[in-house]
Amino acid sequence: MALKHRPAAWPWYLLLAAILIGLTAGLWVATQRVHYEWRWERVPQYFAYRAEVPQESPVAGRVSAIQADGALSRVVVTPADGGAPVVLPVETVQVAIGDAIDREDSVGDHYEWRIGPLTQGLWVTIWISFVSGLVGLLIGLITGLCRISDNPTLRGLAILYIELIRGTPLLVQIFIFYFFIGTVLNLDRIVAGIGALALFVGAYIAEIIRAGIQSIPKGQTEAARSLGMSAFQNMAYIVLPQAFKRVLPPLAGQFISLIKDSSLVSVIAITDLTKSGREIITASFATFEIWFTVALLYLVVTSLLSQLLFWLERRFARSD
Amino acid sequence: MIEVKNLLKVFEGRGQPVRAVDDVSTAVAMGEVVVIVGPSGSGKSTFLRCLNGLEEFDDGQVLIDGIDIAGSKTNLNTVRREVGMVFQHFNLFPHKTVLENLTLAQRVVRKRKAGEANERAMALLTKVGIAEKANEYPSRLSGGQQQRVAIARALAMDPKVMLFDEPTSALDPEMVGEVLDVMKQLAREGMTMAVVTHEMGFAREVAQRVLFMDAGRILEDAPPAQFFTAPQEPRAQAFLKQVL
Numbered sequence A: 001m002a003l004k005h006r007p008a009a010w011p012w013y014l015l016l017a018a019i020l021i022g023l024t025a026g027l028w029v030a031t032q033r034v035h036y037e038w039r040w041e042r043v044p045q046y047f048a049y050r051a052e053v054p055q056e057s058p059v060a061g062r063v064s065a066i067q068a069d070g071a072l073s074r075v076v077v078t079p080a081d082g083g084a085p086v087v088l089p090v091e092t093v094q095v096a097i098g099d100a101i102d103r104e105d106s107v108g109d110h111y112e113w114r115i116g117p118l119t120q121g122l123w124v125t126i127w128i129s130f131v132s133g134l135v136g137l138l139i140g141l142i143t144g145l146c147r148i149s150d151n152p153t154l155r156g157l158a159i160l161y162i163e164l165i166r167g168t169p170l171l172v173q174i175f176i177f178y179f180f181i182g183t184v185l186n187l188d189r190i191v192a193g194i195g196a197l198a199l200f201v202g203a204y205i206a207e208i209i210r211a212g213i214q215s216i217p218k219g220q221t222e223a224a225r226s227l228g229m230s231a232f233q234n235m236a237y238i239v240l241p242q243a244f245k246r247v248l249p250p251l252a253g254q255f256i257s258l259i260k261d262s263s264l265v266s267v268i269a270i271t272d273l274t275k276s277g278r279e280i281i282t283a284s285f286a287t288f289e290i291w292f293t294v295a296l297l298y299l300v301v302t303s304l305l306s307q308l309l310f311w312l313e314r315r316f317a318r319s320d
Numbered sequence B: 001m002i003e004v005k006n007l008l009k010v011f012e013g014r015g016q017p018v019r020a021v022d023d024v025s026t027a028v029a030m031g032e033v034v035v036i037v038g039p040s041g042s043g044k045s046t047f048l049r050c051l052n053g054l055e056e057f058d059d060g061q062v063l064i065d066g067i068d069i070a071g072s073k074t075n076l077n078t079v080r081r082e083v084g085m086v087f088q089h090f091n092l093f094p095h096k097t098v099l100e101n102l103t104l105a106q107r108v109v110r111k112r113k114a115g116e117a118n119e120r121a122m123a124l125l126t127k128v129g130i131a132e133k134a135n136e137y138p139s140r141l142s143g144g145q146q147q148r149v150a151i152a153r154a155l156a157m158d159p160k161v162m163l164f165d166e167p168t169s170a171l172d173p174e175m176v177g178e179v180l181d182v183m184k185q186l187a188r189e190g191m192t193m194a195v196v197t198h199e200m201g202f203a204r205e206v207a208q209r210v211l212f213m214d215a216g217r218i219l220e221d222a223p224p225a226q227f228f229t230a231p232q233e234p235r236a237q238a239f240l241k242q243v244l
């Protein structure tokens, strides 16, 4: 049987490449226009840098020897009270043989790798998103179940919560949570930030879970109940495991949004990736570079997460 | 085994309320096979689903083995262990293997140990002729195989009564026989059964009584020989003319 004639795809790829090159060129021209001077070399230090750390002598005494050992020097201090000599490794020596040294005097500097503010901010973003995602999942599961409950009180509360959260901006919720609830309950800003994010994402997850549960055919519950399973056992063994598989893709989308939305907690002075970026810019003036880098970091985290969830999804597809 | 007294089930729809089961009284003795027939929408499924409380009825009484299933002291889950049900669309658990479909309720409801549950499950799968599919997921099975698994799943709870709601209606014709064979064997072994079906051959061969339902009422209750040859009610006569 003859297949349908398929036009060649390569001209379209060529066009795609041309457009991408065009966009890049446009960007370059635009930065030329504003006379922006790219200083990408300034960026790496904000991930990690070598810090100069003064090497202090733990004892009072006299410098008795300085041994060179490649880039390193060993300053030997003989204590005044006649104890065993102390060897202090340094990279730049600031004393000479015979110098008198007090306790806690610096004998030189050595260098240590320190993580920079971008890495720190990234880490804060990741763990805040993780914790609030986890709490939000729990809130969403409970609320989702209340939402479809036969009990009018539970259902009413769930609807009220979902509507309140979905009908107001996250930024406003963060402010309310921080300035009102946070003050009343005397919450740490991190706790307030995580709380606001968890409540926010919980409302959306509740709707995802409700839809997931309702997408499972009634016959499943009927079969389970006809075997004598309780409503709880039916949920735990039959409905939720199947619903979970179905809600994985929308949940993944929600968690990815959460990572991005978490940037809003920077308004209550939590030093997440976004706030770190802002702080670095005030010091470095590498505005474009830092914002591009920050964007790229968010992109990396969200792509990794979507890969992970994609893999999970495939594992759960086993029984199809 | 099953006693039904003045059962009433009304569906309050948007339009007229429907009396899906309208003042039905009947009984199924131990070891008896009762086939329920009737036109579409006559309330057969609803009646059957009232028997294990899947449908909450509005009035009347259902006694299973002497226990009032709607009684205030009755735990419906305990009653349902004794009443197996087989559905038109099988309703197997798609996320569980065939074996797990049979063992889950044994373990969480009957509290059987894994070994015991597996043994019972394998014995039943052998009996319905699909032991070799024990570790497959239901989606890999044909309709007839799935329905046999569903029957085995219900039997795994060692019920005293089995309810069948059109167990062969969703099957390709060539698979109807294999499911009916399993049901016939079950009947021969003395299982108490209430079967809604359009398989008149099955009714004739296996049933002790045939109930004819129309508009929520049992219009005729007779042994198959009598029902199929000399139905009393004009509506039963019209129905038989259509299906035979």
Ligand SMILES: Nc1ncnc2c1ncn2[C@@H]1O[C@H](COP(=O)(O)OP(=O)(O)OP(=O)(O)O)[C@@H](O)[C@H]1O
Pocket: B011, B012, B013, B018, B020, B038, B039, B040, B041, B042, B043, B044, B045, B046, B047
């Ligand atoms: N959940 C429901 N809500 C409202 N009306 C319903 C519901 N279930 C059934 N009915 C109505 O009750 C009546 C009896 O339905 P039932 O499904 O018991 O009939 P049936 O005899 O099993 O028909 P079939 O042979 O088509 O399966 C019908 O009029 C149907 O429309």
Ligand SMILES: [Mg+2]
Pocket: B044, B045, B046, B166
């Ligand atoms: Mg029906």
